[in-house]
Amino acid sequence: MNAIAEPILTRRLEALLDQQRTAFLSQPAPDLAKRRRQLARLRSAVLAYRDEIETAISADFGNRSRHETGIMELAGIIQAIDYLSRRLPRYMKRERRHVGLVYRTGQAYVEYQPKGVIGVMAPWNYPVSLTMIPLATAIAAGNRVLLKPSELTPRTSDVISRLVTEIFAAEEVAVVLGGPEIGAEFSRLPFDHLLFTGSTQVGRKVMKAASDHLVPLTLELGGKSPVIVSRGQVNEQTLNSIVFGKLSNGGQTCVAPDYALVHEDDRDRFVQAWLETVARFYPDGPTSDDYTSIVSDGHHARLLALVDDARQKGATVIEAGLNPERSTTRVRTMPPTLLTDVSDQMTVMQEEIFGPILPVRTYRTIDEVIGYVNARARPLALYYFGSDTNERDALLQRTTSGNVGVNNTILHVAQDDLPFGGIGPSGMGAYHGIEGFRAMSHAKGVFIQGRWSLARLLHAPFGKLADFALRMTLGRPRK
Numbered sequence: 001m002n003a004i005a006e007p008i009l010t011r012r013l014e015a016l017l018d019q020q021r022t023a024f025l026s027q028p029a030p031d032l033a034k035r036r037r038q039l040a041r042l043r044s045a046v047l048a049y050r051d052e053i054e055t056a057i058s059a060d061f062g063n064r065s066r067h068e069t070g071i072m073e074l075a076g077i078i079q080a081i082d083y084l085s086r087r088l089p090r091y092m093k094r095e096r097r098h099v100g101l102v103y104r105t106g107q108a109y110v111e112y113q114p115k116g117v118i119g120v121m122a123p124w125n126y127p128v129s130l131t132m133i134p135l136a137t138a139i140a141a142g143n144r145v146l147l148k149p150s151e152l153t154p155r156t157s158d159v160i161s162r163l164v165t166e167i168f169a170a171e172e173v174a175v176v177l178g179g180p181e182i183g184a185e186f187s188r189l190p191f192d193h194l195l196f197t198g199s200t201q202v203g204r205k206v207m208k209a210a211s212d213h214l215v216p217l218t219l220e221l222g223g224k225s226p227v228i229v230s231r232g233q234v235n236e237q238t239l240n241s242i243v244f245g246k247l248s249n250g251g252q253t254c255v256a257p258d259y260a261l262v263h264e265d266d267r268d269r270f271v272q273a274w275l276e277t278v279a280r281f282y283p284d285g286p287t288s289d290d291y292t293s294i295v296s297d298g299h300h301a302r303l304l305a306l307v308d309d310a311r312q313k314g315a316t317v318i319e320a321g322l323n324p325e326r327s328t329t330r331v332r333t334m335p336p337t338l339l340t341d342v343s344d345q346m347t348v349m350q351e352e353i354f355g356p357i358l359p360v361r362t363y364r365t366i367d368e369v370i371g372y373v374n375a376r377a378r379p380l381a382l383y384y385f386g387s388d389t390n391e392r393d394a395l396l397q398r399t400t401s402g403n404v405g406v407n408n409t410i411l412h413v414a415q416d417d418l419p420f421g422g423i424g425p426s427g428m429g430a431y432h433g434i435e436g437f438r439a440m441s442h443a444k445g446v447f448i449q450g451r452w453s454l455a456r457l458l459h460a461p462f463g464k465l466a467d468f469a470l471r472m473t474l475g476r477p478r479k
């Protein structure tokens with residue numbers, strides 16, 4: 001679908017959407033068995049394409065290990081599909097609701113009805129799981145789906161397109177390939193729901209575009225997620241978790257800890273422990289086989305500029321694992337970089353980093369930490385390392401973020417029964433598990449009136465019974 005003149009492109013996308021909508025209207029309520037069959041087909045195809053996916057992702061990034069793709073993407077997709085499939089009978093079940101006294105003998109219930117055609121727009125950083133988990137959720141909820149993967153991982157997007165075309169008819173699920181122009185056209189379509197994962201800046205444009213047709217949105221965006229290390233908590237477990245969260249996928253993870261808040265007494269120990277842990281995880285530094293490259297020249301240049309800007313404004317830059325003797329042909333490698341002596345005037349403390357750079361800020365009291373977090377945009381995730389429950393509860397109660405991890409980073413995303421989503425600039429709405437099912441379903445309230453009902457009191461001609469009913473509800477009229 002690349003490079004098509006705009007009006008033709010719009011007509012083609014509209015035709016695809018119309019085809020899916022017509023198919024949906026002819027079979028609007030797929031039963032449990034059909035949804036499970038579709039999920040099973042998706043599961044088998046992801047496993048069948050495993051090798052192609054791992055190869056394509058590594059080629060798109062420059063380097064990404066098969067293990068990382070397996071752990072950070074494929075395992076999560078299979079786990080989410082299995083979880084949804086198992087839970088579907090419960091999710092799809094009609095929910096009985098309370099009826100008021102006057103309406104007794106009637107029945108009220110909520111039916112979770114598929115919305116229709118769902119648009120899914122995905123970023124490049126986890127290009128397979130961020131298309132496949134929304135797709136699995138949408139089909140579990142009984143919908144048709146148009147998918148728009150990222151242009152920055154073209155080989156992976158091509159594999160996704162072939163995988164989907166092999167197992168679904170275009171009227172069930174279809175893939176639209178292309179860059180920002182196609183994304184802009186895509187976000188203008190009159191979907192029944194649109195799930196966008198990407199940056200806050202593009203999220204704003206998508207929301208504007210979707211407003212023309214009042215398309216309901218789930219926005220999964222980014223932001224600066226802090227990791228707070230309690231006084232005296234710089235230890236092996238803490239650093240293992242922080243280095244894992246920060247350096248997996250070369251730091252290109254939406255819920256990665258963006259910056260660290262470390263007690264001033266622990267700063268030097270933190271720097272030392274960071275260097276030791278990075279050396280254990282990645283013995284050859286940025287040229288280690290398990291270390292992921294930066295996805296594009298543009299992103300690489302942006303990250304180098306962040307470090308330069310910080311250096312010029314007084315930060316100490318500590319790069320780990322650089323070995324000038326070891327030559328490499330690897331493209332766009334960026335060493336794990338710790339920044340100390342940072343200030344808020346540095347760009348690195350203002351923008352989402354999305355790379356292997358960890359600025360470390362020191363604090364004296366937990367109130368100071370809470371004030372710092374609350375003075376900034378609400379983050380997608382917040383992490384706390386420590387065992388002081390008062391401190392932890394203060395942080396949890398007095399700050400607002402998408403999700404929280406205590407004594408771990410990023411693992412909240414792997415909990416299928418937790419909603420996943422940000423708040424404010426880091427997102428709107430949530431998916432995964434029941435929240436995802438419900439976001440892509442219409443909660444239709446139904447009231448069925450019983451044959452014998454006091455509801456006739458509600459209409460004319462009014463008489464003593466209506467007076468009685470009003471007295472029961474509103475009390476005696478004031479004279």
Ligand code: NAD
Nearest residue numbers: 122123124149150179180183184198199202220221222254
């Ligand atoms: P991006 O916003 O640049 O792109 C996301 C998608 O939008 C792509 O498919 C792209 O083609 C499309 N797009 C680009 N310009 C567009 C436009 N003008 N109109 C409509 N669509 C357009 O994001 P990215 O660089 O691919 O991904 C990185 C960002 O995504 C980071 O900010 C990260 O935090 C965020 N992210 C969030 C989550 C989450 O679940 N909350 C997950 C992964 C990444």
